[in-house]
Amino acid sequence: MRVAVVMLGAKSVLIYRSDVFIGVIGLALRVVLVYLVWRALYDTETSVSGVSLNDAVGYAILGAIFNVTFQPWHFSSLMSRVYDGNVVFDLIRPVGLLTLSLGQQLGATLAGFPRALIGIAVGLTIQAVPPPAGVVTTLAFVVSSLLGMAVALLCNLLVSLTAFWTTEIYGAIMVYHMAAAFCSGALIPLWFMPDALGAVLRYLPFSAQVFTPLSIYFDPSPGPHTLAAIGVQVAWVVLLAYLSRLVWKRALRRVVINGG
Amino acid sequence: MLQRAAWKASFAYRGNTANMIIGVAAVQGVQLLFIGVLLDRFGAIAGWSTPEIALLYGMRLTAHGVCTTCFGQHAAVSIMLREGYYDRFLLRPVNPFVQVLTARFNLGTLGDLGLGLTILIVAAQVAPVRWTPVSVLFLTAAMIGGGLVEAGVQIALSGLSFRLPMLSAKASVNTMLTDFGTYPMPVFGRAGAYALTFVLPLAFVAYLPCTVLLGRTGELFVPVWLAYGAPLAGPALLYAGYRFFAYQSRHYVSTGN
Numbered sequence: 001m002r003v004a005v006v007m008l009g010a011k012s013v014l015i016y017r018s019d020v021f022i023g024v025i026g027l028a029l030r031v032v033l034v035y036l037v038w039r040a041l042y043d044t045e046t047s048v049s050g051v052s053l054n055d056a057v058g059y060a061i062l063g064a065i066f067n068v069t070f071q072p073w074h075f076s077s078l079m080s081r082v083y084d085g086n087v088v089f090d091l092i093r094p095v096g097l098l099t100l101s102l103g104q105q106l107g108a109t110l111a112g113f114p115r116a117l118i119g120i121a122v123g124l125t126i127q128a129v130p131p132p133a134g135v136v137t138t139l140a141f142v143v144s145s146l147l148g149m150a151v152a153l154l155c156n157l158l159v160s161l162t163a164f165w166t167t168e169i170y171g172a173i174m175v176y177h178m179a180a181a182f183c184s185g186a187l188i189p190l191w192f193m194p195d196a197l198g199a200v201l202r203y204l205p206f207s208a209q210v211f212t213p214l215s216i217y218f219d220p221s222p223g224p225h226t227l228a229a230i231g232v233q234v235a236w237v238v239l240l241a242y243l244s245r246l247v248w249k250r251a252l253r254r255v256v257i258n259g260g
Numbered sequence: 261m262l263q264r265a266a267w268k269a270s271f272a273y274r275g276n277t278a279n280m281i282i283g284v285a286a287v288q289g290v291q292l293l294f295i296g297v298l299l300d301r302f303g304a305i306a307g308w309s310t311p312e313i314a315l316l317y318g319m320r321l322t323a324h325g326v327c328t329t330c331f332g333q334h335a336a337v338s339i340m341l342r343e344g345y346y347d348r349f350l351l352r353p354v355n356p357f358v359q360v361l362t363a364r365f366n367l368g369t370l371g372d373l374g375l376g377l378t379i380l381i382v383a384a385q386v387a388p389v390r391w392t393p394v395s396v397l398f399l400t401a402a403m404i405g406g407g408l409v410e411a412g413v414q415i416a417l418s419g420l421s422f423r424l425p426m427l428s429a430k431a432s433v434n435t436m437l438t439d440f441g442t443y444p445m446p447v448f449g450r451a452g453a454y455a456l457t458f459v460l461p462l463a464f465v466a467y468l469p470c471t472v473l474l475g476r477t478g479e480l481f482v483p484v485w486l487a488y489g490a491p492l493a494g495p496a497l498l499y500a501g502y503r504f505f506a507y508q509s510r511h512y513v514s515t516g517n
Contacts, residue, residue, distance in 0.1 A: 026436065033440050033448065040447040041302050048301055171283030178290035187294050192301045 002103055009107020020115070027068060027119045034060045035128040051191050055218050058129040059189050062217065065119040066145075066210045067186035069112045070152040071177065078160040098248055101160065105153050132217060140226050144213035147233035152209040154240035155180065161244065164251035185211030208236045284371035287438075288321055292379070295442060306444045312474055313442070315387040318380030319403065320441045320466035325373030326407025327414070331361060332369045337418040346512065357505060360418075389473050401491035402469030408494030409464045410437060412501030419505035422512050433460075441465055446479055453481045464493040 014020060038060045042053045051059075078087070078101045090097050123129035132138045159176045181187055183206035190198045190211050201207050212229050219226065295317060299310045308316070337360055340346050349356040380403075389395065417433060437460075445453040445467050457463040463482075468490040471477045477484045 026433070030436070030439075033436075033452070036448045036452055037440070037443060040306050040443075041298065043306075171278075171281075174283030175286040178286045182290045182293060187290075188297050193297060194300065 002099060005100055005103030006107040006110070009104035010111040011107070012104070013108045013111040023068075024115050024118055027065065027115055028122045030064050030068075031061050031119050031122050031128070032126070034064050035123075035126065049192055051189070054130055056189070058123070059214055059218060061123045061129050062120070062214055063186045063189070063210060065116050065123075066148070066184075066214070067181055068119075069109065069116040070149055070209055071180050071184070071186065072108070072112070078157075078163060082163040098157070098244065102153060102157060105156060109149060109153065133220060133222075136222050137217065137219065140222055140230065141213055141217045144216050144230050144233060147230065147237060148209045148213045150237045151205055151233060151240065152180075154237065154244060155205060155209070157244050158240065158247060161247050161251055164254045180206050180209065183207065184209040185214065189214070205236045205240065208233045281371040281374075284369065285375050288372060288375050291438060291442070292317065306447045307479075308444050308476075311383060311386040311388065312476075313444075314379065314383035315389070315474070316444065316466055316470045317442045318376060318383040319399070319406065319470055321372060321376030322380050322403045323376075323406025323465050324410060324438070324441075325369065325376040326404055327410040328369035328372050330407065331411035331415065337421055350512075356509065357502065387474065395473060398469065398491070399473060402466075405491030405494030406465040406469070408498040409461055412494070412497030412499070413437075413461065415498070415501035416504040419501075419508035422508040436460070437462060437465070441467075444476075444479070445481070450481055457482060461493065461497060464490050464497075 035057055038057045039053070042048065042056065046053060048056070078097075087097070090100060093100065120129065124131060132141060155176075159173060162172065183201050183204055185201070185207055186209075190201055190207060193201065202211075212233055216222065216226055216229065295313060298305065299313060304310075305313055337346075340360065346356070346360075349359040352359065384391065384399075413433070440448075440456070441462055445456060445463055448456060453463070457468075468480075468482075468487040471480060472487050472490075477487055480487060
């Protein structure tokens, strides 16, 4: 049954064929434009802040792809369900609301994977994204990306849950969405941020969404520090999962049903 | 009158007003932060200094604000079609297009305009431009024209949703305009600059008039008169967008509720 929820989440995205099609073209175009912008930024320099042109361009492209895949605008139907009261029907379903909501999100995110892979393929083809350094790096990158996805999904869930306290949260969502895009290093690698800012951002869960997997990808010599970075991601997943349980328990008490 | 009613309806909820304006300001604020960090690290973008980029950014955002405050509702067309609201518009004796635009007022758009004007005013003082009545007039015309260019493109895309169910496609064009409208066109190379001038008329929104103000028309890939005439592209594109929308609307099929 849980698998069915995930499948439905994926279906709700894939059913709009023209949307999917334009989404793929849009992402491919974005890859090319990001490539051009960063090339122009480096101009004649070969290395800025110790980062080579090739790494910066590759990072920017993968960052853009992670951004559209993990940090979508509409990440949960939970808010509108709370807003119009339909959440009561979700509450009496045999699957818990948290599972339901997470399952849908997971499905919708997985539905974006083919598009992301096409984006990466375009990047590799125009040689804007360097191929991964080796088997270990590739493996670590994949594991870390999946953990990054889990962190992103849980963060999104937490934001959605605030709908139980405030009715209109689209403003808050926009703030969260943009903050996540910036703080996770999806727009600019944390390497380029002013030192103090970069240091702070490394301690927030956002960097575990995008920056951690990408810095593993561009790390020439993976080692114990790679495992440590993945360990931090696991810690975030556990912590955020616990937190959403906690918030959910309190949210349940907030549900007020108007009329019947 | 319809627009006024929509304004009133939206302003009735003050908490939401503040909420949405802050939300929209955050979207643009992050973009600003992004450019800020880049300029901090790289010093200049394609030879454009920080004040020059700031002026370009202010112009782009103000034009975007003009578009969203006046024509922002185009974004809701696909939802209106899907949920069947459009049926109601056809029953009323007012042009359905006007009804679409005035169905609701998205308060967040005031955040766009406010932030855009603020940045524009600050940038205008530090950018190397000699302000004369003529250049101020040109800037004003360019901002309105730029807003209309964006509106024309968006309305044409909205027209497509009569034929194809689209939800996120328009949003992706929108973010494309936001994310790449703030760079000088030479960044994209010759082919890219042509594409962003003639296929997606992004250059007309802010870049072309900005080169005129900054005296940078020397770097243009297109004839100089196109830069001077950029404000006129707005009304033309808006009209074209509207015609396309009206034409596509004949293909409207109700969802049946």
